[in-house]
Amino acid sequence: MYSRTLQMLSPDYLKKLSTPSWDVIVVGGGITGAGILRAAAQQGLRCLLIEQRDFAWGTSSRSSSMVHGGLRYLGSGDWKLARDSINEREWLQQSLPGLVNFIPFLMLHKPWQWPTHHAFQLLLTCYDRLAGYRTRQWFNKLKIRQLLPCVSSACVSGSGFQDALTDDARLVMRVLQEAKNDGAELLSYTRVDELVYRDNQVVGVKVCTEANKQAVLEATVVVNATGVWSNKLASLAPGLTLRPLRGSHLTFPAWRLPVPAVVSFFHPQDHRPVFIYPWNNATIVGTTDLDESQKLDKEPKISLTEIDYLLSAANSQFPHAKLTASDVLSCWSGVRPVLSQKRQRKPSKESRHHMIWQEPGLISVSGGKLTTFHLIAEEVMTLVAQYCPDAQPVSIHTSPWLRTPSISNQWLRYLNPQQLQRLFGYYGKAANELLNCAKKEELNTIGASHTLWAELKWILMHEWVIHLDDLLLRRTRLGLLLRNGGDEYFPQIKYYSQQLLSWDDLRWRQEVQRYQQIWLRAYQLPNIS
Incomplete structure (x- = not known):
């Protein structure tokens, strides 16, 4: 059975990505980077996204998951941000x-x-x-x-x-899946060590994978969308500090x-x-x-x-x-x-606006809101077009940025309408294949969560799960929603992981140890046994 996850783990995958040169390399696998990758792929550009950890590892899996119109911004007089946020909220809810x-x-x-x-x-x-x-x-x-x-x-x-509410990490995955369907490539657990310059212009990046494999990847333009790490890859614009x-x-x-x-x-x-x-x-x-x-x-x-x-x-x-x-x-x-103007403000008073700055061959973006990620992507793509004149701008009104297929009534024998709508929102057109591959008993939920066993199986095959924490903390939220990080269900999860990711017993024990260390350190309350 075809597996996107095993494809990424292939020893030849990095070599395959090294040639030829890319039109756009996006560094950063949060919602901002995902949105930019999606826009670049839809415009027909050869594009690659590189993430140093797992996709949505940073802010984009740890927000309040609110897709809101920014009532607080309206209250503070920021009408433009409130208006843009409301428009994007409406579009996202209609699309997903x-x-x-x-x-x-x-x-x-x-x-x-x-x-x-x-x-x-x-x-x-x-x-x-x-x-x-x-x-x-x-x-x-x-x-x-x-x-x-x-x-x-x-x-x-x-x-x-x-x-509105969403699941922020799942929103990132949905956008990445759409980008992949339009020809984009993705690479997780790969660190960008430095930018490659030629004639005082950025022309690529030097990367190192988790397995310590190194490569130089060339591109017409590099987009730095690394969030709180954006000043590590490029200097901030004058007068700004990253807070x-x-x-x-x-x-x-x-x-x-x-x-x-x-x-x-x-x-x-x-x-x-x-x-x-x-x-x-x-x-x-x-x-x-x-x-x-x-x-x-x-x-x-x-x-x-x-x-x-x-x-x-x-x-x-x-x-x-x-x-x-x-x-x-x-x-x-x-x-x-949060990008600050070097003024001593209370954290809650800082602006949530995004900012974009650039140097030859490199476009950097940071800040902004989950709700407005698509507007940020559009703004970045206007700058990308200066380097890639063959890009084909696409309007979301004529070619949907996110595609939601119709729901087949045949599944109403096993799932209620709310469950089906959730599946098609989370996985788009892949939801039909996910259901077709499911056994009847895999249409049961896992514990008190909404996640089906069929989803977990699909995710392992198709959503680039490298470590157990990718699966339990971001692809699903079982580590947040179940007691003790979901350890009650480890035997079943072990079975699927070994069948679909070829993990042997030693690898499973290593992954459990890694996951439990992360969970105890960052997802369990201090001093709670």
Whole structure:
């Protein structure tokens, strides 16, 4: 059976990629790099993406996974970013139902707290006008108690509106799959050691794989989309500094803190917005916003201060829940690449705009939001076109950037409509083949997650899984959603890994040890046994 994963692991794969020269090499396998690769492939360019770890290893698998219109940006007067974000939210939801889904948001109001519900409703009026339709609602105290029976009695009203949620790592994979289908190539666990120059212009990169194989890959133009590492490959534009900001989250079983919507409120400690929301059959509490002081080449991890901060936030709004650290399934922390103008600001006050700068043969981009990754890609491609005049610009309105096939009714015998829509959102046209290859018993979910055993099998064959943590932390989210990182299901996962990736018993033990070390260090709360 054909396997994209085994193809990437082939000893000849790097040699195959070394010649001839590429039109575009994208360095960085997060959502920004994936979007640029997708745009380049659709424009008919010969393009390659290189990632030093796993795809979506960095910020793009550790965000809050919100595809939102940027209500906070509208509140701060950034109308353009809010408008662009709303437009992109609409496009993503229409293109990827099942992967990007609308969900109600509920902002809780307390007496004498700013903004009042009147001021917030005025803001939502502007928000709706930018979207072109109304979603705003107002709820009195009685209605709030009906929606959230355990909410604090201090909440006197609420403002409802609509935004969207996704799975950020799966969004990256969906975009990469589309790029691959249009002829792009991908290379993970390959480090770019240095840029190659000729006549004072970048003409390629020197790379080294995890297996210590080295090569020089030439390109007409190189795009540096490495996020918080962007200043390692190229100097920042004058006047800019890269400020890595850490945001952390806690994962609870859905039954422990059930919420029907994204609940938003201001933390009583510092008046920052905090969210409690349903995600992948769990409940998430996040996020923090702190300067990251740990080394960026290590897995970011939550601090004891952040744990206390998030627990106190949740308990302030849901005091009867009496949440403690022992209730937490997992935690995760991501580091945002924020470009600062060298001014001393609170982290939450920093701009989330992206910036692009360049030198001959090299285009660098950093910052920005998950929601606007496609706009960032389009902007970068206008600069790429200066180096690649044969590029064929494509409008998303005439040739869909992301293709969602129709859902066959034959599978309704085994799966409900929501499950089918999720599969087609996650895997696009590959969902039909995924289902065709599945045995009946593989259409069961894994534990309390939404993931099917059939998905896990498909992912191992086709989604470039090199290590066990790639599978459990990013391709699926089993390591976040199941107790003890999902170790209860290791025997079945071992079977599929050995069958499809040819791992022997020694390799399996090595992968389990590697995964558990990562999970204990970065995804389990400190001092929790």
